Structures are given as C-alpha cells and as structure tokens.
Amino acid sequence: MEFLELKNFLDVKVEQYNKPSFIKNDPICIPHQFFLKQDIEIAAFFAAILAWGQRKTIINKCNELFNRMDNAPYDFILNHDSEDLKRLLGFKHRTFNDTDLLYFIAFFNHHYQQSDTLESAFLVPELGDRPRIERSLNHFRTYFFSLPDFPGRTIKHVSSPTQKSTCKRLNMFLRWMVRKDNRGVDFGIWSHLKPAQLICPCDVHVDRVARKLGMIQRKQTDWLTAVELSGQLSLLDPDDPVKYDFALFGLGIEEKF
Template sequence: MQFLELKNFLDQKVEQYNQPDFISNDPVCIPHLFSKKQDIEIAGFFAAILAWGQRKTIINKCRELLARMDNSPYEFMLHHSDADLKGLLNFKHRTFNDTDLLYFVSFFKAHYHHYDSLEQAFVPKKTHFSTDITPIKSVNIPAGVAIEDSLNYFRSYFFSLEDFPHRTKKHISSPTQKSTCKRLNMFLRWMVRKDNHGVDFGIWNILQSADLICPCDVHVDRVGRLLGLIARKQTDWLTAVELTQHLKEFDANDPVKYDFALFGLGVEKIL
C-alpha cells in the first residue's frame, strides 16, 4: 500500500475497534469496573500484568483477584489487615502466584502512602521509598518524559522495597532487559491516552500520548510486519520503538491509537 492508502486504511480500523464494544472481551474491561482514579490504576495494572493467555481466562482471574479485595482495591492496599492478606493466598495465574501478589500489595501500600496516583511511579526521580515510609514532600517532574527512561525507572522503583522476592522480578519488564514491555506499554496506553471513544481512560497528565510506545504483542507484531511497519528480525524493545516511529508518521501526537487497528486486524486474521 502507498502511504496515504495505508494511513486511511489504519485510520478506518482505529475507528472500527476503538469503540465501547471492544471493552467487554478485552482486559481493559477490568479497570472499567471502577470510577475512582486509584481503583482504576490498581485494577488496570493487575489486568495488564496478568494479560497472558486467553482473554476470557485473564478477565476471569482478574475478577477473582478483585473479589478477594472486596472489589475495593485502593481501600485494600491502604488498610488491609493480616487476615485480609490471608485471603490472597493460593491465588495463581500462569507463573504469577501469591508470593508475587503479596509483594505487589506491599508496593502499592508504600507507593500510595507517598502519592495519590500511580503515575508518579513512572516519573523518573532520585527518591525511592525511605525506610520509615515517610511521605516525600517534593517531587522533581521533568518536562517531557521519555518512556524508555520511565519504564526503566519504574522497574527499579517497583523493587526498591527491602526483601522483594527475586522470582517476582520476571513479572515487571523493562527496556534494559530488551523486552518489548508489552504489558506495561498497554497499561500506559490505558492511563495516558485521551479521546472520546470510552476505551482508554486518559486520567494521567504528566506522561503524554505522543511519547507512548505501541504495545507489541504477537498480533501487533505479525500485522506490523505484513504491512511493512517492522523490518527488525527479532522482537524486542527496539522492535516496539521501530513500529512506533512508523506509526508516528501517521499521527505524531497519538501513534499508539493504531494499536487498536493492528491488534484488531491480527485477532480477526483479516490480513
């Protein structure tokens, strides 16, 4: 396809798939169960991290997890008791188990003691948690945050609590590991993108849509290659960057909106 022909084709597919009908069969339906910002963040984060395998199974496991938190994840993170934590034992999805889950809960409790939004966890700064979890009074927010730096910082920050389980590190990827960071990039799309279609939330304001990296799962990777948007042989962080750079040629301010088109084309096997 020529440039304008391909752009028009993908724009049409974005309009087709970026609709509320898309929500019910996608993990993004999980944060849509909530209205409070922090509940959306926590539910969305778990939905993204557990997005591995069949979408129906992912959604069911997320619902099970949130039910164990009385469907009030933010309240649970801040005020859970030891008895509440026992209710999380034996949770499992693929290789994610209750050891990982309990550390995630510890992280959220510490983070939300400092900040009122999870977005701050993706804004690079020098300060990690203090040992007594004293609230941090000042935050250095840079003007324009590179997502590669943001993701690398987040992994370091996420595991800055003492005695984190080494096994849990496999569930949080970063560009430093050469990962595509598909799950985290998907989560960032949900939180950052602002449009009026009702799928993505757009509740964060420091990170910008223009800086996001397209989530590169098997469907997006396959369709991207078929359309000539990916030339790199392997699939890694640089592949996701290459894809996004090509998508910026279609829309520099919102390249990851084309995730809807590429993913939808891949799932429906139209190409």
Template sequence: MQNLKNFLDDKVDQYNRPGFITFDPISIPHRFAKKEDIEISGFFAAILAWGQRKTIINKCVELFQMMDNSPHDFLLNHQEDDLKPFLNFKHRTFNEVDTLYFVHFLSWFYKKHSSLEEAFLIGQTGKVGAMESILTKFQEFFFSLPDSPPRTRKHIATPIRKAACKRINMYLRWMVREDDKGVDFGLWKNISPSQLICPCDLHVDRVGRKLGLITRKQTDWLAAVELTQKLREFDADDPVKYDFALFGLGVEEKF
C-alpha cells in the same frame, strides 16, 4: 504510505469504540469509578494480560473479589489476616509470592502518594523518546523495597533487558491516551500520548510485519520502538491509537 494511513485510520475508528472493551482486559478497570481503583485494577489487569483474554478477565475478577472490589481501600486498610486468600492466587507463572509483593508495594506506595502516575515520572525527561527511561526507572523503583523477591522481577519488563514491554506499554496506553471514544481513560496528564510506545504482542507484531511497519527480526524493545516510529509518521501526537487497528486486524480479522 498515505493509503496505509487511510486504511489504518479506518480500522482505528472501527475498533476504538466501547464494543472493544467487553472482551479485553481493559474491561477490568472499566468496572471501577474511583481514580485510584482504576489505576490499581488496570495495573493488575495489564500485568496478568497473557494467555486467553477470557481467562485473564476471570482471574482479575477473582483477584479483586479478594479485595472486596475496593482495591484502593483494601491496600490502605487491610490487616494481616486479609492476605491469606492471596496464598491461593495463581495465573500462569504469577503466583502467591508475586501477588503478595505487588500488594505490599502498592500498599506502601499509596500510603505516601495519591496516584501511581508518580511512580512513572521518576524517569520522565519530557522528550518524545523518554519511554525507555520512564520504564527503566519505574521497574527499578517498583523493586526497590528491601524484601522484593528476585523471582517477581520478571513480571514487570524493562528495556534494559531488551524486552518489548508489551503489558506495561498497554497499561500506559490505558492511563495516558484520551479521546472521546470511551475506551482509554486519559487519567494521567504528565506523560504525553506522543511519548507512548505501541504494545507489541504477537498479533500486533505479526500484522506490523505484514504491513512493513517492522523490519527487525526479533520482537523486542527495538522492534516496539521501530513500530512506534513508523506510526508517528501517521500521527505524531497519538501514534499508539493504531494499536487498536493492528490488534483488531490480528485478533478479530486474522489478518
């Protein structure tokens, strides 16, 4: 295990650096300086993060152009007519109905709160294993407005449905992890990096299985938890830093 830890530590150092940003969806929130803009753009970028990375980035650029590249200001001050362009926005199965509800919820939320972190603290227990509760309560809260469309619920995964919750876990990595490498933002202080669950996409899943870090047959919530528990043996305080290693090995090195 020590050899594997050393190998993965080297890969973290290789990939957890600014060069990683350019071709990754995290490049979208890195275009902004204001905390609220980083949160909002990062949230959309993570939710839209499936398919080719180039397409994801292009669709996010298109989306934020509709908000005059000032998402927080747009959410607080837009008029009804300003929403018309969103009727033509679509990325895979994320369509105009979903887009408009996301805008509606975030507009409602930011008029009452200063940070999206507050929406993730409803299920915070303070324990290392709190993420299941955090994600479950967040998804319930996000769709608690009276006019939430049933079809839109599929776009925010929840452990209740046994989903691996890859995109939302990735978003939390961006917002919570803090180091001196300049990739993740470390904006949120009330969720600990030790509580994070590793985003388990196809590449991370494949590499994790090849390295013996995942034994569960399905790629689901329990597989993501199993992977993270193994990574905690390498670094209990910051297990999800190994996402860089596993993803880099999968995408860049075709491991």
C-alpha cells in the same frame, strides 16, 4: 501499501475498534468496573500484568483477584491487615502466584502512602514533566523493586527496556492511562505522560500484522522492535501514534489478517 493508502486503511480500522464494544472482550474491561482513580490504576495495572493467554481467562482471573479484595482494591491495599492478606493466598495465573501478589500489594501500599497516583511512579524527576518512556519504564522497574527483601521470582513479572523486553504489558497499561480521546475505551486520567510519547504494545498479533504491512524491518522482536514500530506509527499520527494499536490488534485477533 503506499503511505496514504496505509494511513487511510489503518485510520478506518482505528474507528472500527476504538469504541465501547471493544471493552467487553478485552482486559481493559476490568478497570472499567471502577470509578475511583486509584481503583482504576490498580485494576488496570493488574489486568495488564496478568494479560497472558486467552482474554476470557485473563478477565476471569482478574475478577477472581478483585473479588478477594471485596472489589475495593485501593481501600484493601491501604487498610488491609494480616488476616485480609490470607484471602489472597492460593491465587495463581500462569507463573504469577501469591508470592508475587503479596509483593505487589506491599509495593502499592508503600507507593500510595506517598502519592495519590501511580503516575508519579513513572516520572523521572530530572526530565521534568515530559520524560522519555524508555527512561520512565527503567525508572519504574527500579522503583518497583526497591522494597527490602523483594522475592527474586517476582522480577520476571515487571519488564523494562534494560532487559530488551518489548514491555508489552506495561506499554498497554500506559496506553490505557495516558491516551485521551472521546471514544470511551482508554481512560486518559494521567496528565504528565503524553500520548505522543507512548510506545505501541507489541504483542504477537500486533507484531505479525505490522510485519505484514511492512512497518517492522527488525528480525527479532524486542524493545527496539517496539520503538521501530512506534516510530512508523508516529509518521501516521505524531500526536497519538498508539491509537493504531487498536487497528493492528483488531486486524490480528478479530480478522486474522
């Protein structure tokens, strides 16, 4: 497609999928069950990290997890005792198990004792209020595993560009938290990270559709692939490139494009 034809085509698809009806069948429905900012952050983070496999299964497992926390994750994380933690034992989704979960709870408890928002965990101080996402993701992973005696098996659940990962789950989480529009899907509750800085979550559907549209030339799928795709999307909308995630994902999973 020519540039304007491609932009018009994808703009139409963004309008088609970036609307509340998208929520009910997507893991983003999990944080939409909450109203307190910290509950939204925590629910969104877990929903993104557990986003493996069929969306229905992901949603069911997230609901199971938060039921174990009395559907008050922020309060549970700050105020749990050892008996409360026993309710988390036995939780499992694919390779994520209760060992990983207990460390996640410990990290969130540590972080929220110091800050009232998870956004601060992604901010790189020396870059001021407009950090590059690559450095933010690397910083976050280092910080996440800064508690003593973290389980070695848990490392695989939090990726970063250093590992050449596409960081699909974290980029999806950041899209949810950072993008601001009036469509009611993404939350836009963070202010320091900007939509223009975001990297497109590059899952198998997005990758396949983007390649079919000629937006990815890199042969493998890794961090540089996600950066390449996001650069192409920035040509279509430099202020909000990742809105096209709706179009690419919708084309891939709903329309089998």
